[in-house]
Amino acid sequence: MPLDKPYKDIPGTTIFDAEESRKGYWLNQFCMSLMQPENRERFKANERAYLDEWAMTEEQKLAVLARDLNRCIANGGNIYFLAKIGATDGKSFQQMAGSMTGMSEEDYRAMMISGGRPIEGNRYQHEWDAKKQKENN
Known part of the structure; x- marks a missing residue:
């Protein structure tokens, strides 16, 4: 039985709750792997091959490849984990947030x-x- 989630009525906001955490587990684990320099280098050398090592959905992988952070969040990504992608790309958090707002x-x-x-x-x-x-x- 799903929980009542009145916060779902906040426009433009995804609350990272237990359900989102489960949905994005492997996406967020991939992001955390980018904290290791050798993993960043492997990812930059062949992004698709590195992503294919993770039990992520195809939609999650495509969102990462497109650097579509809103799509990543819709697929269970947490912005604090997703920031590791931005850092790997040499982007500031402010640049990432700006891209998410258009x-x-x-x-x-x-x-x-x-x-x-x-x-x-x-x-x-x-x-x-x-x-x-x-x-x-």
Whole structure:
């Protein structure tokens, strides 16, 4: 019986709970392997071959290859583990976060310095749904 998860109504947010942890176990283990220099070198030498050593889903592997962090999170990735991919690629956490929002690093930095996204219109998924519906009409 699934647990009631009222936090699922937060738009644009995936809460890394036990279910997400189970789903992303091997993806996150792969990310942690990148803490070892020899594993980073093996990954950079042949990304697909290194990924194929892990019991990840094909979707997880494709998300990593595309460096689509939002897709990785949707497949159980935890941002703190995924940061190891960014570090392997020489990216800062700020660059990674900017890529996840569709903003440039500079625009993302400016938004965060100014206080982040406004709470109005961003509290509940139905607010985003209403905004999308209004834009489509």
